[in-house]
Amino acid sequence: MHAETIELEEGTRVELWARGPGAIRALIDGVVVWQVPALSEHPGYYKYHHREACAVTFEWDEPESILWVYSWEPGRVEDCGITVWEFGATGITRRTGTEIDAWMRADTKRPGLHFSPIRQWMNDPNGLCRIGETWHLFYQFHPSGTDWGPMHWGHAVSTDLFHWTHMPVFLHPEQNCWQLGATGGAFSGNAFRDRDGAQMFFYTERLPAYDLFSGYREIQKLARPGRGLVTAESITTVLETRPDGVEHDFRDPKVWWDAVRGEYRMILGASLDGDPAVLLYGSENLLDWRYLGPLYRAPARFRGEGARAVECPDFFEIDGKWVLVMGFVGHTDPVSGRHNLLYALVGDFRDDRFVPDNDALQLLDFGTDFYAMQSCAADGRQIAFAWLFNWEDRKPPGSPYSGEMSLPRELSLDASGRLCMAPAREFEALARERGEVRDGAAALPDAPFDLVLTGGLEGARITATQAGGTSFEVGVTDGVLWVRLPQDDGRIRYDARIAPEADLRVVHDRGIIEIFADGGAVCGTRRNYKHTSPDALTVTTNGRATISHPEA
Template identity: 35%
Template sequence: MTGAPPLEALTQRPLRHFTPPQGWMNDPNGLVYHDGEYHLFYQYHPDNLVWGPMHWGHAVSRDLYHWQHLPIALTPDEDGMCFSGSAVVDGHGVSGLFDGGEGLVAFYTAHRFIGDDEAHYEQEQHLAWSRDNGRSWHKYVGNPIIAAPGFRDFRDPKVIYHEQSGRWVMALACGQHIRFYTADNLLDWQLASEFGHDQGCHTNGPWECPDLFELPVEGSSHGASRWVLVVGVGIDHDGPQDSMGSFTQYFIGHFDGERFHNDNPDEPLLLMDQGRDFYAVQSFSDVPDRRLAIAWLNNWQYAGHTPEAGWRGAMTLPRELYLAATDHGIRLHQRFVPELARSVSPLEVAPFDAPLKEGHHLLATPGADLVRGALTLEPAAGSRLVLSLQQGTQQQLILCAGDDTTEVAYRREGHSGVTRVDQHFPGERRAGELDGRQIRIQWWVDHGSVEMLIHGRTRQLSITLAGFLLPHRYPVTLSVQSGSVHLIDISLDAG
């Protein structure tokens, strides 16, 4: 982009986002809560800054933002690399691995090459277990628990307990569909059904990293609930230059313990995040009172080529997932978890008059590297607004108001001199449409990222964007390019 700023390596780590101690990181794995600790495992190559032999890195937290790095949990062996998966608490000892007690059980994909050609490989499902709350791990002597099926992409086991049927369920990504398996004891799995051959979004990239959970529909007077199936869509190497790269879709429906029934079979794509950098999302198992999730804050289009300073990769902020009834039907929405707001302090906000007319309006000048913001506004019909967040013109939100809807887009700038980054990282993209005239915007800006949740009357958009700029402290500004806007409130906090 002409005049775009250069992307720089982040020499200061994010203050709220998880990063590896060194080396390469991608998918979150095995998210599980046990004995007061949130366990975060992740795809890890500790010895290089690009993807390679996959390990499971490991960290724990009691508050979702102070993370303690622990020794690597799983390492490659003669069965192959340790690809993505999940973990659960075996609270009743059904696996027989804990002498009648309880422990953690992790499920992962063993990935091994056939011969010397990395394009030829096979994948099978393996299990590991821990008696000491994840401090040490033992690979199951009976691996594989599900053998390679005879086709190539067969990975990323997500295991849940289905209370209605009293059985364990595993969702597996198989090419461009999902298989569901069931077991009574976490060890002996039987194929139950398949989903997705003719539903959802299909590209040349594989489906990956499934997740499956049930949530109540908030505000429902009859206690309604739905099941959510989340699926990552991998990089489409043959796609157009302006393709989304890797992204996360989801399905809303019913699950009977064996089969998933989609409520929206004619809807080709429901996106969990409309930004560029929200992938391989996984939710925590065994959290008693809410559904929490974390995603990899990156995109396979450029992940291995972005600037680095001894580590490469970050996770999104933890978010609470919930279902909301919208004018388009039931949809999956998100909240930033309240724990993130601890140890932040209010910042001074510039006074403003309403309505704001055409021009460039300074809202605040945050003197901090980590900022949480919230802004409510009501644009007049026909108005075009550009909100520039802490990273200035490099990260902008664009709002175009109609009579009772608002079109939302975003712009990101920057170049690195690496063709793959310069082709795919910058640009302006449409995010979607919100209902109603009043818009609520919430965001976190940290070193290397901007995460936004944007609310209309019933609909929500999530926009997650990586950034690679030196940590300057840019002002928050609102440019009214046409029309006018009534600024209802704004608040900023810094940590």
Template identity: 45%
Template sequence: MKKLTLPVTSGMKFDIWLKRSRENSSPLLQFSAGGEIIYAIKKAADYHQYFTYTHYSDQPLTIEWDEDAADISLFYYWLSETLAQEGVTFLISDTHTLYPVGRSKMVDWYSKESLRPALHFSPFINWMNDPNGLCKIDETYHLFYQYYPHSTEWGPMHWGHAASEDLYHWRHYPVFLQPEQNLEALGATGGAFSGTAFQERDGKLRFWFTERLPAYDLYKGYREVQKCATPGPWLDKVESVKQVLSELPAGVGCDFRDPKVWFDGEKNHYFMLLGASVDGDPAALLFTSEDSDEWTFDHVLWRADSHFREHGGRCVECPDFFSINGKWVLIIGIVGYTEPQTGRHNLLYAQTGDFNSGRFTPDDKPLQTLDFGTDFYALQTFRDGQQILGFAWLYNWASKKSAASVYSGEMSLPRRFMLNNHGALCMQPLLPPEACVRQRTDHHQACQNGLLHLSVDRQQSFSLKLTGEDISRLLLTLNGETGEQAELCYAENWLTLRAECHDEGQYGAYVEKIETLELFFDAGIVEVFANEGSHCGTRRYFHLSYCNELTLKYNSSAQITTARLTQYRSIWEQ
């Protein structure tokens, strides 16, 4: 029996996901105050169930858990009035006891694993994928995300939630959405899939998402419907959920998900964009509504040519659509597609064009591959004043992290979106705040005869920014302590991220010339931004947790004008 006594405040709430692991006669979990049992879970199923308790007393609370008879996958508590400042406090089990991990202890928790990033957001425990519901309410940013609370592997989808004032220093919030049914009990998959936030002109916030109803096959035969959730006043829980769209247009298969919703003030109606397939071709569908409750299919806004279907593309996922300086940008991920020339899969694309009278007219340009490294998927953007910001899931199913890890999944660095002089979409990193900077040094004067060596604190995340002229060849090598390496190479106008034995140099892009280059390294995460974000590459290397040396080689005729190394603190430091 594990036991913990907590000082509490009246109104404190507890969320618990628990399952019975063997027969029991005494309570699996009980709360006591003043010598009396005030809440107990006496019976539970052999699958995880959700329990919640609100404590209406200021007396210290004693929690007792029979760990031999019950498994707890997630356990936390919070006070609504202080949630925005403190977030939730998790209860974690070690060999002997339960112990709390609140905001002040997060840096210790996040420092336990060598492959846990210091700059990139990751869940406290268990599985995370797509960013959802990105929004800014007053001065606080909210990041919702696809979450499975019972394992580090993908499972029935929930929505996790975190909040920040700068998109780097986060506070964990309670789980926001759960599947409408207990899918673990049914032996099924599905749940609360991806979606977006929309704030009405009167300030009312709502969330639009897809519910995949209980499914028993990951690739066919499932049903997906669209729902709208209204949050409670503290943004800690959902107040109400209603289904708003279920009917499939003609030719649309079972993939019908990931709504993007916005309001058109000129036309005085709502639009909803959904990912789908039409007669087997990946497509994005447009729906309209006058009241956001009743939706009508309008037309197929975009449809992939047969090339994508012929190479495994099943449907469009996580479509996004936004305007920049009068030009509209469509973002699409094509799940299942494998690029025949390189073997890269699940690529993310952008298509610019015009959106007039409810019709999207693409520019006469090919699809733009957004990230040549491909560990950048399910991008979601949101508007913050005059700028477009966004995150993507920094993972693409191709690699596996250690089974001993307590979590899986990270977000990219926050990115800012703009169009360059050629009308292509650029993604620039939103730089970490100064509070995250441990040290910044410029080494351009040390660049001599086409060579630069730099030492890095092995436990630090860092960025290296290069600017220069007449760069025709460049090789930046990230060296680990025991010979592990990753390389960024520029030769013959081709920029490539590669790692020996982990890829074959297929992760690259044509770049006419290099003017600026910025690389971020964070516990095996590499994000590259060339020419102010005109070319971006993201890779997740699980073989390279630390980098203690950088070697830069380049053509001796080039002039390096900036070589700025910035080392960062953990975003979880107070």
């Protein structure tokens, strides 16, 4: 058995996820004060609360059995975050604050500008909010491995949207899904302040499920946080009954206060008689919810194209107009072959009815790696993140984590009423001096770059290479903006039509390509795992090309 003695402060919490074989225990002066004498063959969650400042000896059998472990101190966690532990054959390595940052940056495959978890699996952003000067980003998290599994809410905080402090897990599944051989857990939801300013979170709990595509049960819960939003202090189930015509998909609440109606409102993603739909609910007290009817129901063609339901709907107001954002789970666009797409509608919301200005859905991203977007209003802006991932292009094995977030994006409406996205203004503060790409070529350091093309874009082409191998290509041909990665074989089209005098911005960060054009009304996001550190750039353009190397 391995052992190491560590000094711990009074009140320290140690939280860990582990599976058998083996055991783990804590001793003070040779006396066992906490133990798991036989780890289960299924992953399990365990916690140790240290009562007084002193030395503690930890003993463990198999380092591989300890899947994810950290500690935190209640009096310091809001400033310092968690301390990550790694159990090895020769001892325990602990990292906190800048030590975690340095360890993450040492991974030459990990993007530097885009948020990622320290370890394990991450997907949808949740609970995005700003409290005082601090941004809170919650996210779907599986602490027991780098693949999708029973869902928790991870948590990180930042004052600038780019430098993050990692916090304890905020929400856990209602039941031990691993032990039940099931999936489920704390699914997506949003942050919300009530009329009195109390902070809370609404989310979906998927009860233990044994089929990923049918027969599961999803309910809505309200979580009230403790001090500093470190843990959920109380959790209340507020909605279990589905309306007629709604099957198993009943998820991802977005809650707000409707000042005109003098009540709370909530939308949920679902399907009605097989058509993807967004449902509208009302409440006077946040606990008792009544169904008001569908806010939106997708045209029948989406069901025919494989769409099973709406998920991760967002609904917010910009400049007096209401914007509905949603993904159609299971949908594949028959023309381009793309899936994992997000759409938006802009219109008016009156008397609990959403009336779009135009029935044509706006495609928010033509790249298929920008999904489950969530936004929040703060500082007079609408800020959004999305999960940057595509189920078809999985990360190569061997990485300590899976999943990244997009750059934080600032949302706006243009003169045509289109929803536009651009890197949040905090991104500009990271930029170094912008230089011109001369003679159409540039040598690249192993660092992110931000390339801007102005002037006529027709015929423009951007090619990034690493040791001669293509990292990515972006171009404009006959008024169509396109992006191509090494693995693309032409079966799926990643392109979008742009205006003749459109602008173009390409941000690259170790395999992540984010494209912004036409004032941000046309965006494309791709995730590449080949040649992720390009060393040369070639630009063909009739206009001007400038480049900067932002650094977080």
